[in-house]
Amino acid sequence: MRIFKPMFVAVLATVTLVSCGSIKNLEVPTMDTTVTIEPKKGAISEEQFNQWAHADLVTDTIPGMSLDKAYKFLEGKTGTPIVVAVIDSGIDIEHEDLKDEVWTNPKEIAGNKIDDDKNGYVDDIHGWNFLGGNGVAAPEQLEITRIVAKLNPRFKGKTIDDISDDEKVEFEKYQKYLKAYEASSSKHFKTMNRLVQIGENFAAIKKFLGKDNFTIEDLQAIKTEEQKLQAQIDDILGLMLRGLDEKAYLEYYETQKKNKNYDFDFDGRAIVGDNPTDINDTNYGNPYVIGSVEDESHGTHVSGIILATRNNGIGMNGVATNVKLMSVRAVPDGDERDKDVALAIRYAVDNGAKVINMSFGKSFSPYRNWVFDAIKYAEKHDVLLVHAAGNDNKDIDVKDNWPNDSSDKINEFADNVLTVGAISVNYNEKLPATFSNYGQKNVDIFAPGVQIYSTIPQNNYAKYSGTSMASPETAGIAALIRSYYPQLSASQVKHIIMNSGTKLNMKVFKPTSRGQEPELVDFSTLSVTGRIVNAYNALVLADRMVNKR
Ligand SMILES: [Ca+2]
Ligand SMILES: [Ca+2]
Ligand SMILES: [Ca+2]
Ligand SMILES: [Ca+2]
Numbered sequence: 001m002r003i004f005k006p007m008f009v010a011v012l013a014t015v016t017l018v019s020c021g022s023i024k025n026l027e028v029p030t031m032d033t034t035v036t037i038e039p040k041k042g043a044i045s046e047e048q049f050n051q052w053a054h055a056d057l058v059t060d061t062i063p064g065m066s067l068d069k070a071y072k073f074l075e076g077k078t079g080t081p082i083v084v085a086v087i088d089s090g091i092d093i094e095h096e097d098l099k100d101e102v103w104t105n106p107k108e109i110a111g112n113k114i115d116d117d118k119n120g121y122v123d124d125i126h127g128w129n130f131l132g133g134n135g136v137a138a139p140e141q142l143e144i145t146r147i148v149a150k151l152n153p154r155f156k157g158k159t160i161d162d163i164s165d166d167e168k169v170e171f172e173k174y175q176k177y178l179k180a181y182e183a184s185s186s187k188h189f190k191t192m193n194r195l196v197q198i199g200e201n202f203a204a205i206k207k208f209l210g211k212d213n214f215t216i217e218d219l220q221a222i223k224t225e226e227q228k229l230q231a232q233i234d235d236i237l238g239l240m241l242r243g244l245d246e247k248a249y250l251e252y253y254e255t256q257k258k259n260k261n262y263d264f265d266f267d268g269r270a271i272v273g274d275n276p277t278d279i280n281d282t283n284y285g286n287p288y289v290i291g292s293v294e295d296e297s298h299g300t301h302v303s304g305i306i307l308a309t310r311n312n313g314i315g316m317n318g319v320a321t322n323v324k325l326m327s328v329r330a331v332p333d334g335d336e337r338d339k340d341v342a343l344a345i346r347y348a349v350d351n352g353a354k355v356i357n358m359s360f361g362k363s364f365s366p367y368r369n370w371v372f373d374a375i376k377y378a379e380k381h382d383v384l385l386v387h388a389a390g391n392d393n394k395d396i397d398v399k400d401n402w403p404n405d406s407s408d409k410i411n412e413f414a415d416n417v418l419t420v421g422a423i424s425v426n427y428n429e430k431l432p433a434t435f436s437n438y439g440q441k442n443v444d445i446f447a448p449g450v451q452i453y454s455t456i457p458q459n460n461y462a463k464y465s466g467t468s469m470a471s472p473e474t475a476g477i478a479a480l481i482r483s484y485y486p487q488l489s490a491s492q493v494k495h496i497i498m499n500s501g502t503k504l505n506m507k508v509f510k511p512t513s514r515g516q517e518p519e520l521v522d523f524s525t526l527s528v529t530g531r532i533v534n535a536y537n538a539l540v541l542a543d544r545m546v547n548k549r
Pocket of ligand 2: 113
């Protein structure tokens with residue numbers, strides 16, 4: 001229930017456009033969309049909360065994207081079907097709320113082991129899986145692990161005195177990488193050590209009791225003078241009193257053991273069979289885009305946000321309609337390979353995608369030039385890339401976050417990439433997601449990305465948070481614009497979304513890690529635009545540009 005009315009309603013400024021021969025040459029005007037309304041008081045219903053990203057700030061006092069209003073604006077207008085590629089983990093394209101929206105390669109015959117359309121990919125009927133395997137998970141190292149592992153044979157255990165003069169520069173780099181690896185991995189190894197210790201404690205108690213199953217009462221009844229055993233009993237008793245039994249422990253331990261992020265010796269490419277350091281070795285992967293429905297849900301969640309079937313009475317509503325989903329599996333459980341990212345972008349471009357969602361990123365990118373080239377290739381072919389800003393609550397004007405459309409974090413080398421930070425449902429100082437990366441030069445705009453309800457494998461649904469969710473919310477709007485206003489270029493759509501977002505002149509907490517004192521800053525300092533994505537405004541602006549009103 002609405003508690004009170006907005007104090008002040010935003011009025012769209014009149015946008016005057018110079019008449020121009022070609023729409024493609026039109027510069028995108030800026031909309032004055034400043035909104036000042038009182039924060040919402042009182043609770044939001046569950047139904048409202050499940051689709052808060054689609055709400056309207058003015059009428060609902062929820063900082064959503066005004067999607068319902070956008071669809072009212074589109075009534076009576078006709079869109080053309082377009083293709084959106086999702087480069088991600090596996091995607092459950094058989095999901096009840098996605099299956100009707102899946103792209104099928106019209107020139108490919110499935111399963112005949114022939115590359116019918118001669119695009120270089122055999123039987124690529126719904127997209128491509130660059131990670132190999134069929135129905136299995138894709139564990140991987142982090143990029144920092146790969147970098148250190150490659151240098152270990154030369155430098156591991158050595159001090160500067162052991163190093164020849166011509167290797168000193170490389171050695172210093174190695175030490176820097178090793179430090180980054182250690183900082184990044186310490187939590188993981190601490191957890192693993194603790195899990196091993198819990199296992200030993202379970203085993204010691206079982207041995208002492210002479211039985212495999214025991215209860216809290218059994219533990220409380222033990223009398224022993226042995227200090228070590230007593231400590232082990234106290235440890236396990238503490239866990240069991242908090243509801244954790246051995247079964248739950250073993251399940252958690254098994255999932256942690258699957259984590260290969262920091263394992264120097266793991267070869268994530270064994271299952272793929274290519275040489276990941278050779279961009280010309282392109283003959284790899286397979287058509288099985290679903291991946292593991294047990295271990296991978298990210299790609300399915302992202303896809304649902306963009307295009308889950310609207311108003312079909314099940315699940316949820318995606319942002320866009322008239323859009324077909326091209327699935328490109330390239331993001332493992334670990335850091336994605338630059339080669340896969342570059343080839344995935346090229347695959348999507350070559351096979352007709354107009355928008356590509358990229359909800360992934362990493363701090364180290366040894367072959368980033370391959371990705372830069374792919375971004376420029378997409379720009380040349382008029383394809384818009386929407387990219388998540390990342391979840392490390394860091395300033396990406398200072399810290400590296402790849403891919404990016406700038407190699408120096410100052411100048412963009414292409415004009416077809418939109419980088420999106422995440423906001424929460426809170427229309428107050430807590431608006432930015434605490435995890436979201438930010439940057440006045442390198443984050444373009446913010447969009448809903450906290451507690452977003454969407455599809456996960458096997459006809460399930462869940463709420464996830466991340467800039468991974470803010471990116472597809474925005475990609476969905478880009479898809480809507482490109483469907484209804486196909487005359488506009490990728491770059492124009494980028495700037496339409498940026499220039500039409502709702503401008504918020506308010507103080508917010510800068511994203512910080514837990515335990516750090518939050519700092520109040522102007523929302524405008526966290527991105528290029530100081531705006532949050534608005535579907536309605538974007539479509540109005542697109543319409544004005546195309547119809548010159
Ligand atoms: Ca093919
Ligand atoms: Ca075929
Ligand atoms: Ca639905
Ligand atoms: Ca940029």
